[in-house]
Amino acid sequence: MKPSPFAYHRPHTVEEALSVLAEVSADGKVLAGGQSLVPLLSMRLAAPAHLVDINHIGGLDSIDVGNDVVRIGATVRHAQLEHHDAAARAIPLLRQTVTYIAHPTIRNRGTSLGSIVHADPSGELPAVLALLDGEVEVMSEGGGRRIAAADFFVGPLESALVPGELAVAASFRVPPPGSGSAWMEVARRHGDYALCGVGAVVTVDDDRRVTGARVGLISVGPGPVLVDLADAMAGQDADELAVADAAALVLTRIDAEDDIHASADYRRRLAAVLTERALRAAVRHRPGRAEAA
Amino acid sequence: MSAPAVESVHDITLVVNGVPQQLTVPARRLLSDALRHELRLTGTHVGCEHGVCGACTVLIDGLPARSCLVFAVSVEGSSITTVEGCCESDGSMGRVQRAFQRCHALQCGFCTPGFITTITAYLRENPDPSDGEAREAIAGNLCRCTGYQNIVAAVLSAAQDPTP
Numbered sequence: 001m002k003p004s005p006f007a008y009h010r011p012h013t014v015e016e017a018l019s020v021l022a023e024v025s026a027d028g029k030v031l032a033g034g035q036s037l038v039p040l041l042s043m044r045l046a047a048p049a050h051l052v053d054i055n056h057i058g059g060l061d062s063i064d065v066g067n068d069v070v071r072i073g074a075t076v077r078h079a080q081l082e083h084h085d086a087a088a089r090a091i092p093l094l095r096q097t098v099t100y101i102a103h104p105t106i107r108n109r110g111t112s113l114g115s116i117v118h119a120d121p122s123g124e125l126p127a128v129l130a131l132l133d134g135e136v137e138v139m140s141e142g143g144g145r146r147i148a149a150a151d152f153f154v155g156p157l158e159s160a161l162v163p164g165e166l167a168v169a170a171s172f173r174v175p176p177p178g179s180g181s182a183w184m185e186v187a188r189r190h191g192d193y194a195l196c197g198v199g200a201v202v203t204v205d206d207d208r209r210v211t212g213a214r215v216g217l218i219s220v221g222p223g224p225v226l227v228d229l230a231d232a233m234a235g236q237d238a239d240e241l242a243v244a245d246a247a248a249l250v251l252t253r254i255d256a257e258d259d260i261h262a263s264a265d266y267r268r269r270l271a272a273v274l275t276e277r278a279l280r281a282a283v284r285h286r287p288g289r290a291e292a293a
Numbered sequence: 294m295s296a297p298a299v300e301s302v303h304d305i306t307l308v309v310n311g312v313p314q315q316l317t318v319p320a321r322r323l324l325s326d327a328l329r330h331e332l333r334l335t336g337t338h339v340g341c342e343h344g345v346c347g348a349c350t351v352l353i354d355g356l357p358a359r360s361c362l363v364f365a366v367s368v369e370g371s372s373i374t375t376v377e378g379c380c381e382s383d384g385s386m387g388r389v390q391r392a393f394q395r396c397h398a399l400q401c402g403f404c405t406p407g408f409i410t411t412i413t414a415y416l417r418e419n420p421d422p423s424d425g426e427a428r429e430a431i432a433g434n435l436c437r438c439t440g441y442q443n444i445v446a447a448v449l450s451a452a453q454d455p456t457p
């Protein structure tokens with residue numbers, strides 16, 4: 001249970017980090033919070049020859065709340081995002097979801113962008129990035145690119161990053177006015193990986209008719225599963241939501257598997273039930289509902 | 294197959310329980326092992342060694358973290374508080390430790406250091422937790438003996454202890 005030897009690099013600027021990453025290429029791995037990486041190293045499921053520690057790079061730890069997006073830097077910890085009031089006001093789904101990530105002790109150290117890059121199919125934030133039409137800003141010595149969430153998650157634990165690249169920030173798009181959101185998940189024990197988790201964003205117009213609805217699911221596919229439910233739900237009265245069709249549609253999009261924690265059937269059941277609950281909760285929790293009612 | 298990795302060795306300084314300590318560690322030395330092996334602070338216990346059990350929890354710059362999920366070299370310059378630092382200035386038991394004794398919140402004691410550090414930091418942020426909040430505060434730490442009831446009671450009891 002000890003990592004194999006590696007060379008340790010501690011860049012103090014992004015440029016320095018990119019230079020090291022270019023040099024070590026596929027033999028290198030970026031160390032941010034380490035809450036997923038260090039167990040992999042300790043169990044020797046991964047043994048990179050070089051670790052590039054980005055914790056000492058200044059300027060990557062900011063959360064910027066704009067009118068259209070909330071942008072987080074690469075060393076923003078989950079706890080920092082969880083407690084950021086402006087970010088929670090702009091996109092309530094961020095705080096709603098982050099509180100489900102492991103335990104506070106892990107959230108103190110683990111980074112939100114690291115969790116996205118880790119691309120665990122059970123990770124909450126990949127689904128949130130997908131739900132909110134987010135993107136990841138990536139830099140390398142050759143320049144930079146922005147990767148949309150839809151293109152970012154390639155497979156289980158596999159992102160679109162290539163050797164030499166560093167994810168420097170992620171942006172989450174602020175949902176349209178009249179939107180409400182919710183996150184729900186079921187785990188064997190508090191703080192464990194979810195057997196299934198569902199995030200929902202529902203948009204309602206001034207006449208209280210549903211104009212848009214989407215859910216993002218975790219632990220039921222090779223990556224986050226985004227399902228647009230607008231066709232199934234548009235035009236519905238927000239106060240008398242019918243969600244059975246939406247849940248049925250979700251079941252056609254997921255790929256639940258058996259494992260030691262739950263059967264595929266049980267996961268499908270959770271996906272349907274949590275979809276229904278999350279959609280209802282999202283409508284209930286939309287900002288301004290109290291004034292509208 | 295790439296060339297075998299080179300073990301890099303680093304001279305670092307950590308401020309542990311208020312005392313600056315110079316260490317020479319390989320990059321792969323976990324903070325838990327640096328504390329136990331280099332500094333002989335064996336109060337920090339290593340249970341699962343992959344971040345699940347919470348026994349190795351220490352405070353890094355005041356915030357609880359799993360010391361088995363952190364490389365010592367990565368937190369160079371940080372202030373670390375271990376269970377040995379959760380006592381009074383005269384070396385007697387701190388208020389969380391006293392509450393554990395009062396409430397019989399430990400049996401074998403293996404998990405206790407992780408609880409003490411976690412709860413010490415928690416009570417700084419939330420000095421007057423409810424029963425539910427106390428339960429939530431310790432949710433990341435496993436105890437196989439007590440059934441947790443007395444640990445929750447100890448959190449609440451420590452919160453009522455007027456001595457800081």
